[in-house]
Amino acid sequence: MRIENIITGAVKRFFLEKEFHLSDISVVQLQKTRREFKGDITLVLFPFVRLMKKSPDEVGHELGLYLSGLPEIKSYNVIKGFLNLEIQHSYWTGFVAEAAADDQYGQKNKQDKRETVLVEFSSPNTNKPLHLGHIRNNLLGYSISLILEANGMNVKKVNLVNDRGIHICKTMLAWQKWGENKSPADEGVKGDHFVGDMYVKFEKAYRSEVDELVKTGMSEEEARGEAPLIKEAREMLRKWEADDPATIELWKQMNGWVYEGFDITYRRLGVSFDQIYYESETYHTGKTIVEEGLKKSVLKKKEDGSVWADLRDRGLDEKLLLRSDGTSVYITQDLGTAVLRHKDYNADKMYYVVGNEQDYHFKVLSIILDELGFDWADSLEHISYGMVELPSGKMKSREGKVVDADNIIDEMIETAGKLSDELGKLEGISEGERKEIVENIAMGALKYFILKVDPKKNMVFNPEESIDFNGNTGPFIQYTHARICSLLKKSAQQGVLPANYDLSGITLSDKEKRVASLLHEFPIVVHEAGNSCSPALIANLIYDLAKEYNQFYHDHPVIREEDLSLRNFRLHLTLLTGNVISKGMGLLGIEVPEKM
RNA sequence: GGUUCCGUAGCUCAGCUGGAUAGAGCAACAGCCUUCUAAGCUGUGGGUCCCAGGUUCGAAUCCUGGCGGAAUCACCA
Numbered sequence: 256m257r258i259e260n261i262i263t264g265a266v267k268r269f270f271l272e273k274e275f276h277l278s279d280i281s282v283v284q285l286q287k288t289r290r291e292f293k294g295d296i297t298l299v300l301f302p303f304v305r306l307m308k309k310s311p312d313e314v315g316h317e318l319g320l321y322l323s324g325l326p327e328i329k330s331y332n333v334i335k336g337f338l339n340l341e342i343q344h345s346y347w348t349g350f351v352a353e354a355a356a357d358d359q360y361g362q363k364n365k366q367d368k369r370e371t372v373l374v375e376f377s378s379p380n381t382n383k384p385l386h387l388g389h390i391r392n393n394l395l396g397y398s399i400s401l402i403l404e405a406n407g408m409n410v411k412k413v414n415l416v417n418d419r420g421i422h423i424c425k426t427m428l429a430w431q432k433w434g435e436n437k438s439p440a441d442e443g444v445k446g447d448h449f450v451g452d453m454y455v456k457f458e459k460a461y462r463s464e465v466d467e468l469v470k471t472g473m474s475e476e477e478a479r480g481e482a483p484l485i486k487e488a489r490e491m492l493r494k495w496e497a498d499d500p501a502t503i504e505l506w507k508q509m510n511g512w513v514y515e516g517f518d519i520t521y522r523r524l525g526v527s528f529d530q531i532y533y534e535s536e537t538y539h540t541g542k543t544i545v546e547e548g549l550k551k552s553v554l555k556k557k558e559d560g561s562v563w564a565d566l567r568d569r570g571l572d573e574k575l576l577l578r579s580d581g582t583s584v585y586i587t588q589d590l591g592t593a594v595l596r597h598k599d600y601n602a603d604k605m606y607y608v609v610g611n612e613q614d615y616h617f618k619v620l621s622i623i624l625d626e627l628g629f630d631w632a633d634s635l636e637h638i639s640y641g642m643v644e645l646p647s648g649k650m651k652s653r654e655g656k657v658v659d660a661d662n663i664i665d666e667m668i669e670t671a672g673k674l675s676d677e678l679g680k681l682e683g684i685s686e687g688e689r690k691e692i693v694e695n696i697a698m699g700a701l702k703y704f705i706l707k708v709d710p711k712k713n714m715v716f717n718p719e720e721s722i723d724f725n726g727n728t729g730p731f732i733q734y735t736h737a738r739i740c741s742l743l744k745k746s747a748q749q750g751v752l753p754a755n756y757d758l759s760g761i762t763l764s765d766k767e768k769r770v771a772s773l774l775h776e777f778p779i780v781v782h783e784a785g786n787s788c789s790p791a792l793i794a795n796l797i798y799d800l801a802k803e804y805n806q807f808y809h810d811h812p813v814i815r816e817e818d819l820s821l822r823n824f825r826l827h828l829t830l831l832t833g834n835v836i837s838k839g840m841g842l843l844g845i846e847v848p849e850k851m
Numbered sequence: 852g853g854u855u856c857c858g859u860a861g862c863u864c865a866g867c868u869g870g871a872u873a874g875a876g877c878a879a880c881a882g883c884c885u886u887c888u889a890a891g892c893u894g895u896g897g898g899u900c901c902c903a904g905g906u907u908c909g910a911a912u913c914c915u916g917g918c919g920g921a922a923u924c925a926c927c928a
Contacts (some may be wrong), residue, residue, distance in 0.1 A: 289871065299870060301908065311908090335871060336908085380928075417928070561926060570854095578926040585928050592890090614855065615923050641856085642921080649921080678890065696890085708864065711856080713921070715863070724890055726876040727864080734890045742887050795865065798875085809883095809892045829887095851890075 257775075258342055259285050259356040261327055262296065269321045275306050287772070293332055294339030295768065298322075301336045311336040319734055347771040347823055348758040354774065355831040359502045361777045361838055363407035371409045373399045373600055376608035377526070380417040381513040382426045383451035385520050385660035387716060388610070388643045388650060391705050394844060395640055396608040397526040398706060398790040401842045406785035411600055412529040415592055418510055419535040422454070424491040427505050428484070429460075439512050445661065447516025450509055460484055495584065523664055525698065525844055530599075538583045541591025545576050545583075549625050564623050574619050589620055590627075596632055604634050606788070611639040611711070638788050641713035643705075658718055667697035670721055671730075680851055695846045696730050702845050703729030707794040727798055732836060733847050735801040738808065739833035740849040746814050746826055756823040763824075766807045768830055773800045777835050781842070797839040818847050 263283045270277050277283075282302040289295040298318065300311045307314055315333030322328050322340060329341040354360045376396020377383060385393075399411070404410045430453045439449035461484045468478035479485065494502040516540065545562055548554040554576060556562050562577040576587055593691060596605060617637035624632035638711045641647060643658075650657045672693045675681045704722045708714045724730040762769070776796060784792040813829060816822040837847050 284870080286870080291872080297871090301870075302855075304908080337871065344864095357867080397902075420928070446911080559926090575926055580926080582926085584926070610922090611856070612922055613928090616928095618855095639856090644921090674890075684875085691926095704863095712864090713857075717863085720862085723877065725862095728890085730890055731876090734888080738888050738891085745887060791865090795875095798865095802875085805891060806893095808887080812887070814887050851887080 258296065258327055258346060261325060262298070262340065262700075265300065265322055265325055269318060270306075273307075277306075288339050292334060292339050293330075293341060295342040295772065296340045298338040298340065298609065299336065300333075300338055304336070325561055338802065344761060344763045344768075345759045347763060347768055347775075348761050349822065350775060351827050351831055352758060355827040355834070358834070360831070360834060361781050362405045362601060363782075365407055369407060369409040370603045371411065371600060372403055372604040372606060373411050373413055373596060374403070374606045374608065374715065375413050376400075377414045377521075377528070378417060378609065379517060381447075381450070381510050382421060382422045382454045383652060384445070384447040385817075386650060386652070387658040387660065387663060390524065390660050390663070390701070391640065391643050391714075392610070393521070393524055393526045393610055394702055394705055395638070395790065396846050397524075398842060399606070399638065399788050400783050401844065402781065402788075402790060402793070405781055405842060411529045411602070413530045413532060413596065414525070415532045415537075417534050419495065419506075419538070421488055421492050422507065423510075424488045424495065425457040425461075426450050426453040427502075427509055428488050428491055429457040430509060431505070439516075445516040445519060446512030446514070447520070448661070448791060449516075450513050453509075457484065457488075464659075474734065507693055508634065508669070520660055520664075523661075523698070525846075532595070534588050534592075537592040537595055538588035539591065540595050541587040541589070542577070542583055544590050544594055544627065545587060550578075551628075552627050553628070562624065564619075566619065566622055566626075569622055571619065571622070574623065576623075577789075586616065586620060586623070589616075590623065593620070593624060593635065594629070597629070602634065604636060606636050606638050608638045608640065611641055612640055618809055638710070640710040644713055644715050646715060646717050646719075658716060663701065663718075664697070667701050667722065668694055671697035671700065671724070674724055675851070682692045684850075692848045692851055695848050696724070696851060699729030699733050699840070699845045699847075700724055701729075702843060703732070703794060706790045706843050707798070709791045710789055729840075729845055730851075732797055732801045732840060734844075734851060735805055736833055736836045736840075736847040737849060737851045739804075739829055739836070742813060742829060743826070743833065757820045758824075761820050761824050764807075764811065766803065766810060767825075767828065770800070770803050770807050770832060773803055774828075774831055774835055777839065784842075793839050793842055797836055797843075800832060800839075801836060804829075 261524050262285060266283050267277060284299040286299065286300065288297045299320070300314050303314050303318070304311050309317075312333055315336075315338045319333060319340075319598070322338075323331055327343050327346045329343045331341065332339050348521065355670035374396055376399075377389070377393050379389060382526070397695050400410045400412045430450075433456055434453065439446040440447060444452075461482055464482040464484055465475070465478045468481060469475055473481065486520065491502060495506060545554060548564075549556060549562060549672075554562055554564050557579075559579040561575060561579040564574045564576055566572065566574060574586065575584060577583060577591075593605065596602070609617065614637065617639075621632050621635050624635070645656065657676070675689075675693055675696070681692060684692075700722050704716075705714070707727065722728070773796065776802075780792050780796045784790060807828075811825060813822065813825045816825060840847050
């Protein structure tokens with residue numbers, strides 16, 4: 256049993272015996288003892304002071320004495336309102352030996368009746384390449400999927416591709432006008448970038464048309480609607496919705512180019528999906544649902560033919576679901592997608608990893624599904640994450656103020672390679688292996704940089720200062736792992752680890768205990784990370800662990816330790832730390848090399 | 852303007868279900884490689900936890916009100 260549960264149970268027994276009524280188990284507050292005091296776990300006494308009507312000091316000593324009766328408690332001390340408990344070293348050595356032998360440590364066993372959960376993430380538009388914001392989305396979604404899986408759930412990763420709409424038509428039109436009938440292969444560029452360039456060309460030309468019109472005295476808003484290019488794009492959208500063969504063919508070709516490009520980026524990011532939904536397929540379902548809602552009079556049609564959901568009695572406004580010309584809007588297809596997914600998977604939970612700019616959208620989506628009578632409407636959960644900002648503010652595609660995903664990946668790899676060479680780290684290994692390690696380090700740096708931040712918060716990325724490889728970074732943790740691998744390899748060469756050793760005769764240093772204690776927390780943190788959908792919790796723990804282990808490594812000999820029991824304990828500690836780092840980083844989607 | 856989120860060291864971030872003297876990294880400076888990988892370790896300096904009230908034995912954490920920033924409230928996605 257875990258020590259927290261042992262202590263909590265004993266505290267409850269104490270009060271039961273004394274015939275005091277503990278109103279709520281949460282009054283048993285345990286925390287890690289601060290470094291400056293002696294002990295491992297601290298019980299906060301204040302909640303009991305009132306109950307027992309005694310001074311904190313008296314309460315502390317009575318409880319301390321009682322808890323000392325536990326075989327796991329070595330000693331106690333009371334400082335102010337805190338009871339510091341020192342745990343028997345054999346508890347830690349026993350824990351380390353047991354956990355080191357468990358290759359599933361930190362993972363919840365898969366149960367027969369598992370909850371099925373859907374995680375939607377990525378959800379790109381097919382008119383431009385991915386940027387740093389999308390990277391955050393993809394990494395979060397993928398990592399959260401892994402974490403939920405580690406918590407015993409049956410996870411399905413889904414992607415919803417935004418492959419239709421006016422923005423797609425803009426790229427098609429631009430290609431017809433200025434593409435010179437060329438393909439990405441002709442130009443030697445990735446398909447998504449090729450199409451993205453078309454989009455930029457369109458926006459530029461459109462902008463100057465609008466400017467011209469404004470000069471003639473037209474209002475900005477009117478000019479935006481009257482510019483010849485936008486009219487042409489609209490006409491193309493109309494043709495697309497009417498299944499015009501030539502338009503559909505062009506659409507398929509250009510989207511195909513984009514997908515080829517996305518596939519490369521996804522592969523480099525190491526993310527994958529179990530199923531891909533396409534908006535061009537799901538929006539039909541959305542329309543059908545809206546028609547049904549209209550029949551049931553849950554929704555209403557205005558004189559101009561547009562369809563609305565009236566959410567004013569829910570404290571919100573009216574929401575448009577179909578335009579007056581009958582075409583669908585964003586939320587229409589999201590309604591359809593949700594229904595389709597529920598049909599496909601009957602999931603207990605449907606998570607949407609989408610930026611916090613869409614908080615309102617998802618609030619409305621849930622409510623409308625509920626109004627339409629879907630009893631699973633409350634199974635939707637928006638995992639809302641903050642924006643990635645530049646030092647100058649938010650990224651803006653239209654102003655070219657973006658950090659391109661492929662670009663940043665290339666730069667990271669280049670920097671990692673350069674650094675490896677400078678440090679002479681990868682001498683004497685094959686070119687293929689070198690490439691793999693350098694990529695792992697580069698991606699480790701990028702992924703950790705993004706995932707260590709609380710998802711809810713906006714974060715700042717400064718392109719001028721490239722991502723670090725020292726300190727609180729992915730490579731720092733990877734390096735610790737590589738060191739551990741190297742050490743274990745050497746120890747294996749010198750003799751095998753015995754199965755048993757005397758666990759009780761070992762005296763641990765503070766650093767050894769701290770490492771053990773962090774390892775001890777791992778399963779709890781995996782659980783919390785799953786509950787709160789926050790990979791950052793895992794990132795923070797693994798960093799603390801790596802840092803603590805490095806200090807241990809610096810101060811304590813492992814292989815060279817002459818006391819056999821101690822040596823074996825340290826080897827186990829090392830082995831378990833390596834496992835936990837590897838497992839924890841794995842949950843972030845980060846690979847840990849065996850050497851670097 | 853309404854609603855929501857955010858404000859912690861020069862910079863990037865932890866800590867937030869209330870607990871002891873608020874922590875890391877980067878940047879700056881000073882040290883440590885004949886010994887298990889120095890992408891490491893050690894030390895120094897750096898704080899009005901935006902402000903003001905309130906609740907409490909105890910507030911960076913909870914509540915109220917300001918100030919500052921962001922998002923959203925589209926027949927855009």
